[in-house]
Amino acid sequence: MVHAFASLHPAAPVQQPTTAPAVAFDQHTAAYVIYTSGSTGTPKAVSVTHAGIPNLAAVEIDRFDITSRSRILQFASPSFDAALWEMSAALSSGAALVLIAPGKRSGHALARLIREREVTHATLPPVLLADLPEDLPLQTLIVAGEACPPDVAARW
Numbered sequence: 001m002v003h004a005f006a007s008l009h010p011a012a013p014v015q016q017p018t019t020a021p022a023v024a025f026d027q028h029t030a031a032y033v034i035y036t037s038g039s040t041g042t043p044k045a046v047s048v049t050h051a052g053i054p055n056l057a058a059v060e061i062d063r064f065d066i067t068s069r070s071r072i073l074q075f076a077s078p079s080f081d082a083a084l085w086e087m088s089a090a091l092s093s094g095a096a097l098v099l100i101a102p103g104k105r106s107g108h109a110l111a112r113l114i115r116e117r118e119v120t121h122a123t124l125p126p127v128l129l130a131d132l133p134e135d136l137p138l139q140t141l142i143v144a145g146e147a148c149p150p151d152v153a154a155r156w
Helices: 052-063 082-093 107-116 150-155
Strands: 030-036 044-049 071-074 096-099 121-124 140-143
Touching: 044 052, 052 082, 071 082, 082 096, 082 121
Parallel strands: 071 096, 071 121, 121 140
Antiparallel strands: 030 044
């Protein structure tokens, strides 16, 4: 099958809009729905509103002292609720969102990435912290996803 493509060099320059698009939505309607088992082990839907996202970002920016110089690790899968705080806090504050390449999500590879990319903020599960050196140059470490064993908490 042959496809025809438009020229990559249009005759006329592309015009950018001069105003924001008109968006009609209620800030109290669902922005997305995520399924979680919470503490029950039974999956249930949680609806997050449009207003909830900037509110979450504002609280995280304040509590974790995130600035435009911060570098936030995007560790959580986009299908996991922790990913929302990583993305919204970084994008709302002007901080950098540091992405992880496949195969670099644990051990020495992750520690190297945190150092090389000068990550300042990370949310990591305790099972992963047991294998990471505690001298990583993180300003803020959030431990989430499961209970943190006392020995791991004591190391960090």
